[in-house]
Amino acid sequence: MSLAVETEFGRQSRELPRRSLRVLDVGLALTGDPDAIEALALEWRVIWEGVGFMSIINHGVSKTVTQRMTDAAKAFHDLPHDVKMSIPVTRDQKGYIPTKAGITTHSEFHESRKPDTVECLVLATDYPANHPDVVAGKQFYGLMPWLPDAALPGFRAAAEEYMTTITDLGRKLLPVWVRSLELDADFFDSKFENAYTYFRMAKYPPKPDLDDGELGLQAHVDTGFMTFLPPADEEGIQILDTDGQWFWPEVREDALIVNMGQFLERWTNKRFRATPHRVVPPKINDRYSLACFVNPGFEAISECLPTCTGPDNPPQFPTQTYWEFFNWYMTNTFGHYGKVKLGDNKPANP
Numbered sequence: 001m002s003l004a005v006e007t008e009f010g011r012q013s014r015e016l017p018r019r020s021l022r023v024l025d026v027g028l029a030l031t032g033d034p035d036a037i038e039a040l041a042l043e044w045r046v047i048w049e050g051v052g053f054m055s056i057i058n059h060g061v062s063k064t065v066t067q068r069m070t071d072a073a074k075a076f077h078d079l080p081h082d083v084k085m086s087i088p089v090t091r092d093q094k095g096y097i098p099t100k101a102g103i104t105t106h107s108e109f110h111e112s113r114k115p116d117t118v119e120c121l122v123l124a125t126d127y128p129a130n131h132p133d134v135v136a137g138k139q140f141y142g143l144m145p146w147l148p149d150a151a152l153p154g155f156r157a158a159a160e161e162y163m164t165t166i167t168d169l170g171r172k173l174l175p176v177w178v179r180s181l182e183l184d185a186d187f188f189d190s191k192f193e194n195a196y197t198y199f200r201m202a203k204y205p206p207k208p209d210l211d212d213g214e215l216g217l218q219a220h221v222d223t224g225f226m227t228f229l230p231p232a233d234e235e236g237i238q239i240l241d242t243d244g245q246w247f248w249p250e251v252r253e254d255a256l257i258v259n260m261g262q263f264l265e266r267w268t269n270k271r272f273r274a275t276p277h278r279v280v281p282p283k284i285n286d287r288y289s290l291a292c293f294v295n296p297g298f299e300a301i302s303e304c305l306p307t308c309t310g311p312d313n314p315p316q317f318p319t320q321t322y323w324e325f326f327n328w329y330m331t332n333t334f335g336h337y338g339k340v341k342l343g344d345n346k347p348a349n350p
Contacts, residue, residue: 181268
């Protein structure tokens with residue numbers, strides 16, 4: 001079977017340089033060893049004050065857990081379209097988003113208005129039924145609309161295991177974050193007591209003949225605090241370096257890619273960099289991505305950190321909760337929120 005001819009836009013998007021992401025060994029720091037944490041924090045700081053992407057090894061996320069989640073993701077995306085659309089994305093930003101239903105609208109990194117080719121299932125933390133904001137019906141606190149287990153046996157268990165594993169890793173790395181910012185070792189602990197984890201289980205169908213401005217996911221920065229991404233079988237992610245050049249990252253198979261989000265960038269008064277990135281669709285095979293975002297609780301307040309301001313560097317952003325920022329980001333960044341067909345009892349926005 002002959003492949004479609006690649007467009008000039010597609011050729012330019014794919015023919016980019018390759019650069020190895022810096023590899024940091026987090027194993028000793030995860031044991032709580034204070035000397036290891038301090039040593040790692042020095043390297044950690046250099047990354048976030050620069051390119052804003054790294055890869056970590058000895059992270060404790062087993063290959064078995066990742067493979068189980070990858071297999072479950074493929075099984076979900078293999079389901080008939082009408083089955084997946086039985087759990088469409090809700091006003092709480094949980095559920096299924098079909099391909100070309102999303103447009104990354106609020107971005108300073110591109111001008112394209114082409115729909116993203118990605119399809120994804122968005123999963124996120126479910127809080128207890130008696131949580132005051134769950135009881136009040138506050139947006140983002142609604143329950144995840146899971147498929148019945150009979151429709152996809154073992155899927156929910158695999159997804160919850162993966163999210164718990166990544167969330168635990170994120171919490172264990174908090175001492176490294178705080179020491180890289182010269183803060184007290186427990187600074188972020190209370191803010192992550194009700195951590196909100198957001199998981200985009202994505203599939204990028206092959207698209208060998210990209211239209212002008214068409215991508216799997218347009219250039220953007222992530223929403224929250226920290227993002228973890230295992231290497232995919234098919235390459236796709238591209239990173240904007242500090243020199244303004246896009247590049248393909250080279251990552252070890254046993255590593256996790258780590259980057260940070262805009263909420264933390266604001267918290268640090270832009271001392272640390274939330275790095276733009278995008279996804280180019282594969283040419284031949286489907287690409288599956290497991291991007292998991294570990295964030296503070298919605299009630300956590302971002303106020304310019306004392307180590308990130310001074311007489312010549314005043315605070316640049318307003319003090320706000322993570323809920324306030326997340327609501328602004330989701331409303332303004334992804335055009336599908338409020339536009340994807342939703343269930344009868346799931347209005348797009350309040």
